[in-house]
Amino acid sequence: MDVRAAVAVAAGKPLEVTTVKLEGPKAGEVLVEIKATGICHTDEFTLSGADPEGLFPAILGHEGAGVIVDIGPGVTSIKKGDHVIPLYTPECRQCPSCLSRKTNLCTAIRSTQGQGVMPDGTSRFSIGGKKLHHYMGTSTFANFTVLPEIAVAKIREDAPFDKVCYIGCGVTTGIGAVLNTAKVETGAKCVVFGLGGIGLNVIQGLRLAGASMIIGVDINDSKKSWGERFGMTHFVNATQAGNDLVPHLVNMTKSGADQIGGADYTFDCTGNVKVMRQALEASHRGWGQSIIIGVAPAGAEIATRPFQLVTGRTWKGTAFGGARGRTDVPTIVDWYMDGKIEIDPMITHTMPLPDINKAFDLMHEGKSIRSVVIF
Numbered sequence: 001m002d003v004r005a006a007v008a009v010a011a012g013k014p015l016e017v018t019t020v021k022l023e024g025p026k027a028g029e030v031l032v033e034i035k036a037t038g039i040c041h042t043d044e045f046t047l048s049g050a051d052p053e054g055l056f057p058a059i060l061g062h063e064g065a066g067v068i069v070d071i072g073p074g075v076t077s078i079k080k081g082d083h084v085i086p087l088y089t090p091e092c093r094q095c096p097s098c099l100s101r102k103t104n105l106c107t108a109i110r111s112t113q114g115q116g117v118m119p120d121g122t123s124r125f126s127i128g129g130k131k132l133h134h135y136m137g138t139s140t141f142a143n144f145t146v147l148p149e150i151a152v153a154k155i156r157e158d159a160p161f162d163k164v165c166y167i168g169c170g171v172t173t174g175i176g177a178v179l180n181t182a183k184v185e186t187g188a189k190c191v192v193f194g195l196g197g198i199g200l201n202v203i204q205g206l207r208l209a210g211a212s213m214i215i216g217v218d219i220n221d222s223k224k225s226w227g228e229r230f231g232m233t234h235f236v237n238a239t240q241a242g243n244d245l246v247p248h249l250v251n252m253t254k255s256g257a258d259q260i261g262g263a264d265y266t267f268d269c270t271g272n273v274k275v276m277r278q279a280l281e282a283s284h285r286g287w288g289q290s291i292i293i294g295v296a297p298a299g300a301e302i303a304t305r306p307f308q309l310v311t312g313r314t315w316k317g318t319a320f321g322g323a324r325g326r327t328d329v330p331t332i333v334d335w336y337m338d339g340k341i342e343i344d345p346m347i348t349h350t351m352p353l354p355d356i357n358k359a360f361d362l363m364h365e366g367k368s369i370r371s372v373v374i375f
């Protein structure tokens with residue numbers, strides 16, 4: 001079938017909106033009509049050429065929502081008409097990782113996903129007879145896409161696609177990092193580095209968890225009011241603090257009997273390895289945990305003095321907020337529908353597919369929190 005898609009033709013080039021061919025679903029696969037998709041910083045990261053796994057030409061996008069319009073042979077858990085959110089972290093419930101109960105990182109199809117193909121090793125997308133790569137197993141920058149059955153979460157039918165698409169990455173990643181990965185407790189003191197589409201969701205996750213101090217750090221002063229909107233209690237401009245940023249944050253977290261200082265939990269939501277170091281070192285001696293959410297460019301490495309770890313700080317990472325998509329995503333949709341979490345104010349811009357490159361411009365200019373393409 002013909003579908004409309006934004007094709008990433010080469011690193012660093014704007015997406016080209018055009019008509020491409022999509023083959024129908026094979027065994028174990030489903031065809032989804034994508035109704036809306038968010039644009040995450042990770043799409044920009046791959047499009048920029050910084051992603052060591054980046055493949056071109058490809059159809060990017062991993063933050064979608066839509067409706068099942070066809071199913072392949074053997075599909076049992078999903079039917080035509082179901083409303084779904086595509087999952088770049090699938091949940092097969094059978095692989096060693098799923099069965100371990102220690103991680104959400106299902107390994108059933110990760111290797112073919114990284115090669116830009118479906119689990120049978122072929123692509124469903126092509127243009128002029130030439131193969132186009134899938135991306136993160138989802139390719140939501142197209143009005144139809146094919147996904148493995150294990151890579152869709154069925155959601156309630158009254159949830160608006162143009163809002164809950166954000167649960168496909170940003171919302172779940174931020175809130176999940178707090179609740180699943182850090183397991184933040186009531187009264188905790190926390191620092192969030194980077195108040196964009198992920199960091200603000202970390203902040204609303206911290207508010208849910210009952211954190212008593214939520215310090216937001218950004219280089220852009222306009223993010224102060226954004227952070228406050230979702231529960232941030234203090235703001236620090238990293239540029240103004242300069243080399244004194246870590247001692248400044250440690251001082252802010254000192255209190256009464258505790259004159260050592262440092263946050264119970266810190267979160268990197270920038271993808272900058274220097275910030276990751278600041279986040280670790282701003283956490284509390286003896287028990288501080290620092291959670292890396294940001295994705296760093298090919299070749300980048302994190303560094304710190306081993307002393308930071310010897311003295312009891314822990315460095316952790318999280319993908320998709322530690323969420324098991326088919327199980328957890330429907331619950332997060334319920335939280336949104338019940339008013340327990342907010343999404344609407346973070347979606348600052350919407351646009352039709354032909355204008356998708358504007359979403360990347362807005363991100364580069366620091367003007368958007370989330371842009372959503374509505375098909």
Ligand code: NAD
Nearest residue numbers: 041042194195196197198218219269271293294295319320
């Ligand atoms: P974004 O562009 O919306 O936000 C990034 C924020 O960081 C901006 O507000 C920016 O001003 C701020 N910032 C930049 N440099 C900074 C610095 N030195 N100190 C403090 N703040 C700084 O991006 P996003 O969509 O929120 O994504 C954030 C990161 O998370 C990206 O690296 C993205 O790839 C990654 N990500 C990871 C996962 C995961 O599962 N681990 C999921 C989604 C996104």
Ligand code: AHE
Nearest residue numbers: 040042051052053089110169295319320
């Ligand atoms: N291809 C990159 C890795 C990118 C990465 O870490 N992606 C996250 C999701 S970011 C969503 O916005 C993820 O799910 N990681 C787990 C995994 O298996 O990729 C690189 O650096 O190679």
Ligand code: ZN
Nearest residue numbers: 040042169170
């Ligand atoms: Zn993302």
